[in-house]
Amino acid sequence: MADKSDDTLRIGWGGDGVMVNADNYYGATRAGIWFTKMVWDTLIERDAATGEYKGNLATEWSWVDDKTLELKLRQGVTFHNGEAFDADDVDYTLNTVSAADSGVKFAAIVSWIDHVDKVDAFTVRIVAKTPFPQALEFLSGPMPIYPNEYYQAVGPEGMSNAPIGTGPYKVVEMKPGEQYTLIRNEAYTWGSPKPVAGITNVIIREIPDKQTQVAELMAGGIDVTADLSPDLVGKLTEVPGVSATMSETLRIFTIGLDAANRTQNKAVNDVRVRQALNMAIDRKAMVDNLMAGAARVISTPCNPLQFGCDETQAVQYPYDPEKAKALLKDAGYENGFDLALYAEAPATEAEAIMGYLSAIGVNVTLNRLPYDAYRDAQMKGEAPAFLFNWGSYSLADAAASVSFFFKGGDDDFAQDKEVQDWLAMGDSVTDPAARSEAYGKAIHKITEQAYWIPLYSGVRGYGWDSELNFKPYADEIPRFYEYTWK
Amino acid sequence: MANFIFRRLVSAVLTILVVSALTFSLAFLSGNPAIAVAGKDSSAAEIARVREFYGFDRPVAEQYVDWLGNALRGDFGRSYHYQQSVHDMIAQRLPITLGLGAAALALALVLALPLGILASLRQGSWIDRLMLAISVVGQAMPTFWLALLLIVLLGLNLRLLPISGNSSLAHFVMPTVVLAYFAMPALMRLTRAGMIDALQSDYIRTARSKGLSPSAVVLKHALRNVLIPIVSIAAVQLGALLGGSIVVEQIFALQGLGALSYDATLRSDLPVLQAITLLVAAFYVGLTLFADLLNAILDPRIREGW
Numbered sequence: 001m002a003d004k005s006d007d008t009l010r011i012g013w014g015g016d017g018v019m020v021n022a023d024n025y026y027g028a029t030r031a032g033i034w035f036t037k038m039v040w041d042t043l044i045e046r047d048a049a050t051g052e053y054k055g056n057l058a059t060e061w062s063w064v065d066d067k068t069l070e071l072k073l074r075q076g077v078t079f080h081n082g083e084a085f086d087a088d089d090v091d092y093t094l095n096t097v098s099a100a101d102s103g104v105k106f107a108a109i110v111s112w113i114d115h116v117d118k119v120d121a122f123t124v125r126i127v128a129k130t131p132f133p134q135a136l137e138f139l140s141g142p143m144p145i146y147p148n149e150y151y152q153a154v155g156p157e158g159m160s161n162a163p164i165g166t167g168p169y170k171v172v173e174m175k176p177g178e179q180y181t182l183i184r185n186e187a188y189t190w191g192s193p194k195p196v197a198g199i200t201n202v203i204i205r206e207i208p209d210k211q212t213q214v215a216e217l218m219a220g221g222i223d224v225t226a227d228l229s230p231d232l233v234g235k236l237t238e239v240p241g242v243s244a245t246m247s248e249t250l251r252i253f254t255i256g257l258d259a260a261n262r263t264q265n266k267a268v269n270d271v272r273v274r275q276a277l278n279m280a281i282d283r284k285a286m287v288d289n290l291m292a293g294a295a296r297v298i299s300t301p302c303n304p305l306q307f308g309c310d311e312t313q314a315v316q317y318p319y320d321p322e323k324a325k326a327l328l329k330d331a332g333y334e335n336g337f338d339l340a341l342y343a344e345a346p347a348t349e350a351e352a353i354m355g356y357l358s359a360i361g362v363n364v365t366l367n368r369l370p371y372d373a374y375r376d377a378q379m380k381g382e383a384p385a386f387l388f389n390w391g392s393y394s395l396a397d398a399a400a401s402v403s404f405f406f407k408g409g410d411d412d413f414a415q416d417k418e419v420q421d422w423l424a425m426g427d428s429v430t431d432p433a434a435r436s437e438a439y440g441k442a443i444h445k446i447t448e449q450a451y452w453i454p455l456y457s458g459v460r461g462y463g464w465d466s467e468l469n470f471k472p473y474a475d476e477i478p479r480f481y482e483y484t485w486k
Numbered sequence: 487m488a489n490f491i492f493r494r495l496v497s498a499v500l501t502i503l504v505v506s507a508l509t510f511s512l513a514f515l516s517g518n519p520a521i522a523v524a525g526k527d528s529s530a531a532e533i534a535r536v537r538e539f540y541g542f543d544r545p546v547a548e549q550y551v552d553w554l555g556n557a558l559r560g561d562f563g564r565s566y567h568y569q570q571s572v573h574d575m576i577a578q579r580l581p582i583t584l585g586l587g588a589a590a591l592a593l594a595l596v597l598a599l600p601l602g603i604l605a606s607l608r609q610g611s612w613i614d615r616l617m618l619a620i621s622v623v624g625q626a627m628p629t630f631w632l633a634l635l636l637i638v639l640l641g642l643n644l645r646l647l648p649i650s651g652n653s654s655l656a657h658f659v660m661p662t663v664v665l666a667y668f669a670m671p672a673l674m675r676l677t678r679a680g681m682i683d684a685l686q687s688d689y690i691r692t693a694r695s696k697g698l699s700p701s702a703v704v705l706k707h708a709l710r711n712v713l714i715p716i717v718s719i720a721a722v723q724l725g726a727l728l729g730g731s732i733v734v735e736q737i738f739a740l741q742g743l744g745a746l747s748y749d750a751t752l753r754s755d756l757p758v759l760q761a762i763t764l765l766v767a768a769f770y771v772g773l774t775l776f777a778d779l780l781n782a783i784l785d786p787r788i789r790e791g792w
Binding site: 014028216 | 517527530535565634642753754
């Protein structure tokens, strides 16, 4: 394959949707997260292996009070256009995107910020609206820092068409929605925990069809894809010159149950019924058969890889259909009951779930819908049971899952006051041990009440040219700049 | 004639308006467009914010009239996702789709005319049956399947052609063949049926009895009459190819208008969707009008009927 000889990494992506805008505050796509990691830097970088927060554009930080995070910024960093990095860049970027009328796509990523103050040329204070211990995780995640003068001049459209960052790769050419050409940033030597890019050139092509991606990989048209489904990975492992693997991700698959009685389904309102449903499903068999054994069975309303997601706090429901039937009988549903299960298409796992639930006498009707129709029905309170998966925005913190779904509001189908209070506590105290304890209590109550039927973690399938040194990460962000040729 | 053209133009504009109003309301029929715009994994609060931000909570008719007013002034707005003007996005992608459609139609015609004539001259023979088989398969086979077959054969096994992308002319060969095969059967069957009809008519018998050569009879006299319906169908086919290229562009990663409209549908990118619909509807209507006029020029009887 010609790629190694011209030192060009050819990436095919787009299987989860085209990167619509390289300014991912406005694009909010998964590919956009990957691109951001290559072209820009964040204030803090989370070490994917150890979970430790390391200084990137910031070198040190401390909480002045429980809402104010002071950060010392790194000196001697320049953007790709030569603009020097300083406090003005942080000030402008974060104040701009967190403004109420900024129109950013996922406001939750920045809406915790009240404002940012520049203290001096290399010191800033980020002031949160409420105490926000997840700040470090957010700042190391989807929050790149842009050059203020350039961003002010060109805005999100200009930034997308001609991105300027500090990151390991510089943009050579952007053809939006089509192809992006990058070249190594040779000046990336100022001490970022991210390495200098291993491969000189990168060409990224948007290839929305996963079968086409596989064909391109086999023909040598691309060197790597991170969009594969388990069945495609299985086929690729037999192809010479190509490697493929599945890697566990932060994503979880789960079934939500309407314990808050929005749907008037009396059965799922009964804790015994919800527990019975939890016992009816053989998660291990599903992992082996549907996820090629690469996922893990989970019992928590979050991924145990996340901070604060302590499995030992979760009540376990081993597969036991007989006990499930007994519980149903106890609850007065000896002859079963009707349950409408909503799922987002394709949801290939839905048939297995239906099978398990029918085995204990539940009469399941499956409503498998496109995402927007599924979400519409679910939000309107028409879904007593809803099968879905949740990626936590790649944030390695239990709050990104548990607090999202159980801290009140319209996405909370349990409306458990006690759980809400613990989560409010976990989301606002800065002491990690106190946070863990609060999430632990919430996880225990959520699983004891069986508000969900947690199933298993997600997997992402990767295929790559065997000449490439490749490593997957659980946060579903390929570090393309770490790749080298063998 | 002027009266005819005027009436056709009015009905064309009405057709386009109806189509665009229908698409607009369909986006709301499938639920809440804010859900798709906000994107997967957005919270209920986020969806509510997006709904308000883009004004989806207003009556659909009001939103449509707003959009139409701007569109009539030539302002198609900005994509909800790309942060670019819809006008620029379409201008950038239209050449790919138009080029692909034109190439596919040309290829379809180049194949359909001679093969259709051949089948009509050897009616009932094995050639005729083979042509029938080719048309039936072409009509029945989903385009995505043929596309994948070609990718495996020409892209992977023989390594003759690039698999996806649009950076060279070679990239357009497979998509063109797929689309052409989709368009060809109707044209070929029409040629065959028309030729059989024509060859049995009195004027052909007269031409033959005058001692004209068989090729002159077939090409000059018979084919000229058959061309009229073919031109009409071909024009309409070009419109169908613009729509049909959605799947093909998706598979071959061509990033034309088809791929864009697929993406815009998934994300409820209404400004993009509306502009593309308007454009394709206008194309369709324009091509039909063109076909009628062309028919009139080729066939004096139609002209006199006005």
